[in-house]
Structure formats: C-alpha cells, structure tokens
Amino acid sequence: LMSCTKKDENTSLFHKQQSLGSVSGKLDEASGLVASVTNPGYLWTHNDGNNPSEIYLINDRAETVMTCRLKKTWNDDWEDITIGPGPEPGISYLYVADIGDNGAKNRYKRLYRVKEPTLTGEKLELEEVHKILIELPDGPRDSEAIMVDPLTKNFYIISKRESSVRLYEIKFPFESDTLQAVKLAKLPLTSIVAANISPDGSEVLLKNYNEIYYWKRNSNEPILEVLKRKPIKIDYDREPQGEA
Numbered sequence: 001l002m003s004c005t006k007k008d009e010n011t012s013l014f015h016k017q018q019s020l021g022s023v024s025g026k027l028d029e030a031s032g033l034v035a036s037v038t039n040p041g042y043l044w045t046h047n048d049g050n051n052p053s054e055i056y057l058i059n060d061r062a063e064t065v066m067t068c069r070l071k072k073t074w075n076d077d078w079e080d081i082t083i084g085p086g087p088e089p090g091i092s093y094l095y096v097a098d099i100g101d102n103g104a105k106n107r108y109k110r111l112y113r114v115k116e117p118t119l120t121g122e123k124l125e126l127e128e129v130h131k132i133l134i135e136l137p138d139g140p141r142d143s144e145a146i147m148v149d150p151l152t153k154n155f156y157i158i159s160k161r162e163s164s165v166r167l168y169e170i171k172f173p174f175e176s177d178t179l180q181a182v183k184l185a186k187l188p189l190t191s192i193v194a195a196n197i198s199p200d201g202s203e204v205l206l207k208n209y210n211e212i213y214y215w216k217r218n219s220n221e222p223i224l225e226v227l228k229r230k231p232i233k234i235d236y237d238r239e240p241q242g243e244a
Contacts, residue, residue: 044083098112133177145206
C-alpha cells in the first residue's frame with residue numbers, strides 16, 4: 001500500500017510516495033482500491049479474476065480487518081471497485097466492477113452493487129447483491145477502471161488497450177438492470193488500469209503501469225473537459241502489476 005500526499009493546499013505537486021505496509025497473502029493480485037465512506041480511514045480492495053468473490057477491508061497499514069463474500073457472484077475478471085449512490089438516498093453503495101475482457105468478447109460488463117458494510121467482525125456474508133449489466137456502444141473492449149463523479153453521480157468507464165483509450169459515461173440514476181453507456185471521447189493515454197475522483201469532486205486521478213496522472217477540476221467543470229487538459233504526472237516508482 002502506497003501513500004502520495006499533497007505538499008500544501010496551493011500546489012498540485014505531491015510528496016514522493018511512501019510505503020505504508022504490505023497486504024496479506026490472500027491479496028496476491030489486488031486489482032482495485034477505494035476509500036471507505038462508512039468506515040473512515042479504511043479502504044476496500046479485491047483480487048483480479050478467477051479468485052474468490054470477496055472484497056477486503058484494509059486499514060492504513062494494509063492489514064486486512066474484514067473479509068466480505070458476495071453471494072451468488074462469480075469473479076470472472078474483477079478489475080476495479082468504487083463507491084457511489086444507489087436506490088436509497090443517503091446510503092453509500094459499493095460497486096465491484098467485473099469489467100475486464102482480455103479477449104474483447106463479452107457483450108456486457110457487470111457491476112455488482114451492495115450497500116457498503118460496516119466493520120463488525122472478521123468475516124461477513126453479503127446476501128443482497130444486485131447485478132447491473134452495461135453495454136458499450138462500440139462493441140466489447142477490455143477495461144480496468146471505473147469512477148463516480150460525486151457532483152453529477154454519473155459513472156465513467158475507461159478502456160485499457162487502445163493507444164488512445166475511450167471514455168464512457170453511464171448516467172445516474174439507473175433506469176433498468178441493463179444499461180447502455182455513451183462514448184464521450186478518446187483520451188491521449190493508454191493502458192489505464194485505475195481511476196478515481198475525490199469525494200468533493202475537485203480532483204481526478206488516472207493510473208497506468210508506468211504513470212499516475214492528476215487533474216485539478218474547476219468548479220462544476222464536466223469530467224470530459226477536465227480530462228481533455230494535460231495532466232500533471234505524480235512521482236511514481238513502478239510496482240509489479242500495479243493495478244490499484
């Protein structure tokens with residue numbers, strides 16, 4: 001687990017990353033990471049595909065404090081996790097993104113939505129898991145990054161393998177269990193494996209295997225306009241298969 005902290009409020013530059021700790025052996029292919037809302041100071045993570053259908057709550061020393069199994073799901077290619085709104089106002093929901101597709105052959109991407117659990121013990125079975133299908137307008141593509149805009153509550157998926165990756169938008173609220181994404185643009189980036197927007201909506205991070213990109217957002221600026229600007233690159237020592 002790495003930490004990159006800002007130097008002060010008047011600069012977009014960051015301190016050099018620091019190692020906070022190593023995750024447990026069960027997390028040997030961590031592929032997504034998001035800060036918890038219900039459990040401040042903790043983070044949710046999970047393994048890549050063909051691993052147990054489990055999400056893990058870890059502390060700021062990378063120690064696993066709770067394991068949650070998502071019942072009636074299959075980890076085909078879980079690539080990211082995010083937190084956003086859902087059917088009940090005022091409740092934070094976890095969205096586990098089964099959106100990887102190495103062979104670009106799957107018509108639908110899957111989101112598994114659950115109410116964010118509260119830390120209550122070492123293990124928890126999550127019974128109420130809702131599956132949402134998403135179809136891209138230009139056919140199957142591999143992707144590993146999803147993020148939610150706190151200002152609009154819209155979701156964004158970013159493809160991975162193109163020399164210029166694609167940005168897709170899914171409008172909230174979801175009107176059905178099968179949704180059509182809208183292609184917004186091509187971005188002059190490649191191999192994007194992680195994405196996130198800060199809780200106040202003012203900052204955006206994207207990551208590939210070699211770089212972490214940072215944007216400061218102007219007030220109420222559309223995400224597309226933010227990502228059209230040239231990003232700031234944060235100092236980053238490459239991790240083996242760093243996808244979270």
